[in-house]
Amino acid sequence: MTRPDTVWVLGDQLNRGIASLEHAEPGVTRILMVESAAKLASKRFHRQRLHLVVTAMRRFADELRNAGFEVDYRRADSLAVGLAAHRREHAPERVRLMEPMSWSMLHAARGLDVELIRSNQFLCHYEDFAEWAQGRNRLVMEDFYRWQRRRLGYLMDGDEPAGGTWNYDAANREPPPAGGIDRPPRPTTRRDDLDEEVLAALPDSSFGAEPDGTWATSRRAALARLRFFIDELLPGFGPYQDAILVDDWAMGHSLLSPYLNLGLLTPDEVCDAAEEAYRDGRAPIESVEGFIRQIIGWREYVWGLYWLEMPDYARRNALGADRPLPPLFTTGATGMRCVADALASVEAHGYAHHIQRLMVFGNLALLAGVVPQDVVEWMWASFVDGAEWVMVPNVLGMALYADGGLMATKPYAAGGNYLNKMSDACGGCRFDPKRRTGDDACPFTTLYWDFLDRNQDALAGNHRLARQLAAARRLGNLDEVRRRADEVLDLLDAGRL
Ligand SMILES: Cc1cc2nc3c(=O)[nH]c(=O)nc-3n(C[C@H](O)[C@H](O)[C@H](O)COP(=O)(O)OP(=O)(O)OC[C@H]3O[C@@H](n4cnc5c(N)ncnc54)[C@H](O)[C@@H]3O)c2cc1C
Incomplete structure (x- = not known):
């Protein structure tokens, strides 16, 4: 036998x-x-x-x-x-x-x-990505995304993109509306004996709030979360994708990444459901295209890039950043309201939405010159959806420019003015986003100019940044900015910012 x-x-x-x-x-x-x-x-x-x-x-x-x-x-x-x-x-x-x-x-x-x-967990296996990448000068996400659209047939009317346009990103960058956004409450799951048994045996080293039922732990419950997103949130997913509201930890985001990453949901069923909503007239093209682009575009692109560039990718540090992870990332204690708010969301839910990951945590770490691998470790351990394949390209590549521009055409560096435009956090903050110097200057603003100043040589060849680098060279009070930046970095290291 x-x-x-x-x-x-x-x-x-x-x-x-x-x-x-x-x-x-x-x-x-x-x-x-x-x-x-x-x-x-x-x-x-x-x-x-x-x-x-x-x-x-x-x-x-x-x-x-x-x-x-x-x-x-x-x-x-x-x-x-x-x-x-x-x-x-x-x-x-x-x-x-x-x-x-x-x-x-x-x-x-x-x-x-x-x-x-051979894995079937992604719509584009990494060997197929490598074939797509072969012979290209630049691995541009938009090119990959259009290749995926054509190949997989999502949002295609014959050979043309549905709605006549490939990418509706320009319609998806609205600042948050004053007064917030009304949305139905998210579904939650009540804990059962298995949840309690698992919780009782977790290692002492773990941190963060107890689960409140937000995250589904079975395929059935994950499918219900998908249905909720498609019916209730997808129609409004587009416009405020890049916005931050302090009283709205998840905004209109799907919260589907942990299920996709663990296999509880598959990328094709998620995209099928979104496309169906568009074809039935239940969700507009701007939102559906924006969402499907995240899955068959960004998600599959970072997956392919990871396999193409590993194992060296995880060690890169193109800007030579050498500051250890500042204490505020683990204590949550800071007077910067946008940072404190995003850290509170991580503590409460193990989650921060994309723009908090990129423009709050990532931006702060980039401007302060934090060791990229330290940031990867912190995010990997802190987020419910963390995994090496998704962290390395997103953190090292997209947020910290540690791959020298393989993934992002320029560093995602921004001062307080950007955060003031895209969030409501500056209103109640003790720092002023418009000020570069002085005790109440927004640390993002001070560090932004200092970052450009410090990296003039390293970024000199980047044409997309030429205007900002020139503006930094022309600053009247550059010495004062440098002095304040030193103070800010000392306070950051001491956990007193
Ligand atoms: C610094 C940084 C760290 C990140 N860390 C993670 C991580 O640990 N795990 C993770 O899954 N994603 C990560 N991302 C990507 C993205 O921010 C998250 O997938 C998203 O915030 C998850 O929330 P959501 O499901 O509500 O996303 P939504 O905004 O609803 O987007 C829909 C889906 O698109 C996919 N997606 C969108 N952008 C990306 C991207 N850049 N890379 C991969 N998938 C993407 C996700 O599967 C997500 O569920 C990170 C991005 C940055 C810039």
């Missing part, structure tokens, strides 16, 4: 449609899942992230058991220890594993004598 095969399912492969389960049959295939203590304790993770991953894994194991599979769910010191124990107990003929999401895990898996199955 032949011994059953094992399919090993990782914690971010939680979907019946994954390629390794394609030919799996109850009674013939045994499933292995390993909860690794080493992974859970490898960083100071947010409690809600750990809770989400572990609970979702256990619920997926139950889903497979209910479908008739035998599931060997192990808690082990590490993934390799769990696999070895499984092999000793069940002696499978072979162990099949779908390609892991991270570079290091893929390389580790190659040494574990497992049969690797």
